[in-house]
Amino acid sequence: MAKKKYNAFYAQSGGVTAVINATACGVIETARASKNIGKVYAGKNGIIGALREELIDTSKESKKDIAGLKFTPSGAFGSCRHKLKSIEENKAEYERLIEVFKAHDIRYFFYNGGGDSQDTAHKVSQLSETMGYPITCIGIPKTVDNDLPITDNCPGFGSVAKYVAVSIREAAFDVKSMAETSTKVFVMEVMGRHAGWIAAAGGLACEKEGDAPHIILFPEIAFNKEKFLKKVDRTVKKFGYCAIVVSEGTAYKDGTFLADAGTVDAFGHKQLGGVAPEVANMIKDELGYKYHWAVSDYLQRAARHIASATDVDQAYAMGKAAVEFADAGKNAVMPTIVRKNTKKYSWTVGEAKLADVANVEKMMPRSYITRDGFGITEECRQYLQPLIQGESYPPYKNGLPQYVELKNELVKKKLKTKFKI
């Protein structure tokens, strides 16, 4: 008699990326071939889908559409920013999860997210022990912030890194060609509230002296206005223009974000966001240079059209490995990317305990930032460069990328109770 198969729950968590669906593709394609796993149910809008018993039946999706996830940005099943509290604090949520899992024969839990999500995954992995429900729980790394520990890098980061490096190079070419009579300073704001990984990636565009970006502002380095303006002025005088990448998390020594520097609108409301215009105005006021600024916001993390092929491959591999781990009877672990000690970049899949991953933030080492605090070191470049390698272009129709939209059919509810989030 064939062994009974149990279903799997897969959820996307936190901010989505250009390649989190490639991970979903890896999970679903691998699970479809598994001897132990039945159907994969995806949470509608992440973990909330489990709590609300809104389960998407991925078996209703065609092979072609699932394959198409590999080149579709965003979260195909919806994501959310809901963090489960500890079992002591909110036992009801865990009881509800078990109730839903039981009702739908779910004994595998795949949770695809960043630091907070791995913490949730870790809590769920303990349900066997703490609440007697047999569950196999595998975390899957994802975050544009690149701040998960143990893994060499995080799926999602390589593509936003590539977008930022390509964009600042292109915009700087533009500024350079106009600088004699027009814009002399260009400021591009990128994501990264706590860690400067994304801003650092902009530095890859600078391959020789004089190349843009000339200045990078990191959250790790306290902003020194005087020093910064001096550097801007020197750069314009030397190269004719100055291109700047600024992390949204750039802050003064006392921790105040530059973007919170007191700007108010006509109604006296605090102006929200925009460290780029703040920095640009500062330059205009003190140095008088004509400027332009850009805030790429979601464009950077959704830019599947310029995704890193390395990132796409790794994102898929993490999904595949997660299912293989579950198939092998592992629990409470997360696949990782391990950089091999080879001359030419190569990597393999490793394994980390969720307990070691949960709630640990990997910051940029100080040795990755130049002594003056405005650029990246060679060591940083060696680390970042391989992650943006290769172009993985989506298919196009009518001049536009053809991203997949799934049917997302919900499984019929079996529970009578509703759950209030």
Added chain:
Amino acid sequence: MAKKKYNAFYAQSGGVTAVINATACGVIETARASKNIGKVYAGKNGIIGALREELIDTSKESKKDIAGLKFTPSGAFGSCRHKLKSIEENKAEYERLIEVFKAHDIRYFFYNGGGDSQDTAHKVSQLSETMGYPITCIGIPKTVDNDLPITDNCPGFGSVAKYVAVSIREAAFDVKSMAETSTKVFVMEVMGRHAGWIAAAGGLACEKEGDAPHIILFPEIAFNKEKFLKKVDRTVKKFGYCAIVVSEGTAYKDGTFLADAGTVDAFGHKQLGGVAPEVANMIKDELGYKYHWAVSDYLQRAARHIASATDVDQAYAMGKAAVEFADAGKNAVMPTIVRKNTKKYSWTVGEAKLADVANVEKMMPRSYITRDGFGITEECRQYLQPLIQGESYPPYKNGLPQYVELKNELVKKKLKTKFKI
């Protein structure tokens, strides 16, 4: 005895684009094979280079580098925003041009720009008549604003159009997947101070009901706050989120730009630019939805990595045709793109008189905008769609596009006088 060859002057003018260098490539490659034209001297920073006698000798550039211009954004020789006054107003500038042209055996003038530039080209074309200097002058169209008359469209526009359509599609996918618990409204600001062509291109991403963008704000349509907010609210309630493309030139009925709506910084200075945050704050204040906004600024017009293949082909063809026109003894004309009356999009090269092009702005027809003022019509789509067709990817190395930087060697000056701009 071979006919004496005369040199050509080529200048890039006004805001640069992702494909103006493809036009330069067309000019130089075609001129190199011409029986009449000697060397092509490019103006360093546009027309200023002629006035200052700063002429770049393009014959010093390798065949490979010139070919590389086809996939390099920005202005490889530098551009400027200097508009020549009329001959009556500033005869000195025209005398200087003739002096420089004479000193360097220049009798061909190729001027690559938008409306203002074609006006300059027109004035220069009259030099034979007005000042007795034998010059052949050909204008070459270029502008992301797509506002030149007679030509069906302008090189540079197709690529920014593709960037905007791709970007709003990608960002909207992102927002949609997070909307249940997070951001519900996304606002993307695009260029276009007078005409809404670029904003309209965002509309191409909407291929079926519910697709983003849900709202486009055009400079052509007076902004009605109440009507706008109602539409945002309805859209969020119906589709769960709302994606908006806003033209930087969007204005109230009285002509006040939204971006000039009185926002001041902490020092009481007028906050410069940023209609996207203005609109986003408006939504937050009145409807309370969580929002994100992006300002792509130069990124959009420099985005060679996602250039339209149609645009690249047309940009090159305009440069080639300009030289062919000169070779054929034409003067005071500009090559145009002529849309052929075929079922499948096709085009050919036409010809317009500079006199008819100079200082005429082509606005978007009202019939291209939906009745409610928030979207594009099928007629508009039929016009725009072919212009973003095809992907023309640059070569990559180390994960980054390899854009060409020319040597830009200056010709030895022959004049003793300097000219003050």
